[in-house]
Amino acid sequence: MDATKKLPAPPPEYVRLHDLDARLEGMIVIHSTALGPGAGGCRLWTYPSIHEVFVDAVRLAEGMSYKNALAGLPFGGAKAVIRQPDAPFDREALLSAFGEAVERLEGRYVTAEDVGTTIADMDVVARHTRHVVGRDRAAGRAGGDPAPWTALGVFHAMRAGSRAALGSELSGKTVAVQGLGQVGSRLCGLLAEAGADLVVADIDVDRTARIARDYGARIASVEDVALFDADVFAPCALGGVITRRVAATMKARLICGAANNQLAEPAIAGVLRQNGVVYVPDYAANAGGIISASAEYLDEDEEAVALRVGRIGMRVAIILEEALRTKTSPALVADRIAEKIMIGMEPPGGI
Numbered sequence: 001m002d003a004t005k006k007l008p009a010p011p012p013e014y015v016r017l018h019d020l021d022a023r024l025e026g027m028i029v030i031h032s033t034a035l036g037p038g039a040g041g042c043r044l045w046t047y048p049s050i051h052e053v054f055v056d057a058v059r060l061a062e063g064m065s066y067k068n069a070l071a072g073l074p075f076g077g078a079k080a081v082i083r084q085p086d087a088p089f090d091r092e093a094l095l096s097a098f099g100e101a102v103e104r105l106e107g108r109y110v111t112a113e114d115v116g117t118t119i120a121d122m123d124v125v126a127r128h129t130r131h132v133v134g135r136d137r138a139a140g141r142a143g144g145d146p147a148p149w150t151a152l153g154v155f156h157a158m159r160a161g162s163r164a165a166l167g168s169e170l171s172g173k174t175v176a177v178q179g180l181g182q183v184g185s186r187l188c189g190l191l192a193e194a195g196a197d198l199v200v201a202d203i204d205v206d207r208t209a210r211i212a213r214d215y216g217a218r219i220a221s222v223e224d225v226a227l228f229d230a231d232v233f234a235p236c237a238l239g240g241v242i243t244r245r246v247a248a249t250m251k252a253r254l255i256c257g258a259a260n261n262q263l264a265e266p267a268i269a270g271v272l273r274q275n276g277v278v279y280v281p282d283y284a285a286n287a288g289g290i291i292s293a294s295a296e297y298l299d300e301d302e303e304a305v306a307l308r309v310g311r312i313g314m315r316v317a318i319i320l321e322e323a324l325r326t327k328t329s330p331a332l333v334a335d336r337i338a339e340k341i342m343i344g345m346e347p348p349g350g351i
């Protein structure tokens, strides 16, 4: 199909959430519905004002469009951000009002849990709308806890990255994992099984000690783990950990992890490339969770999820090869591919 003849996609939609009685204040931003309903989680967090809510929602919704497109999902990108009221507040009333707002969008937005919301919260939302995922799943069906799928996707991505950046498989490679929560701990299990040597760090010292014991890992300090003398650095805690200083001084030659928005600023992708560090774009590596959630909405089974998550490695290999060939950063290559998919120049199934 000639992309220039394609009808333009609907413009972004900005929906103000405002319900005084329920103390609901926030935004739903639907960045793109070019590929299907806008899908992305609902964040419940403290913000100084509605302005910061808006800025965060716009940025996060746009990120979801890119992630969903690149993952080959029939979904656009969207996000809900709710400003957490001062305590005490009636959580059920707040989430019920949010669910009603989602329902009023008639399926243009599909929500899920995100930072600050839980499976139990989504059960409340589901009383008011069917456009919600991330709930307890029925046996054999897709959905439920996304973290195991996210960890598996990151593992596939890291294997592809290891071949491209380090010239061989992960066995015998030293991987420094920052953050040992739902995703990081599972990633450690997969890496140990693959024969990697682990270095781990988490602000939770008990958790760090347990993972170190379970997998025979060395422990690094939270401050130094990004700069540890490892082959691979896996950020699985917070965003923004790859600062200019880290990019210029880190020893690992490959970055691949689960955290969203790992680069403190987009230009750092270029700094990494100049310093010979291969960066696997975060949203290419960590798509396993949204793949699982999407399958729940489409009422698919786990086999479909496994198939899509399995493609993450191949996709990362293509991105890294193209980055090498065109002498650009993998982050830029991933963005360009996602944009081509969104405007119909690449097949909607993704690469």
Ligand code: NAD
Binding pocket: 146, 147, 148, 150, 178, 179, 180, 181, 182, 183, 184, 201, 202, 203, 204, 207, 222, 236, 237, 238, 239, 258, 259, 260, 286, 287, 289, 290
């Ligand atoms: P989590 O909350 O279960 O785990 C985060 C871990 O990081 C915790 O153990 C916490 O103690 C630790 N941590 C926090 N600050 C730290 C620091 N400064 N240094 C070291 N450790 C620190 O979260 P998760 O579900 O495992 O997700 C991890 C990251 O991956 C997050 O950035 C999340 O947004 C992203 N992500 C998760 C999923 C998913 O399916 N859960 C999907 C996509 C992206």
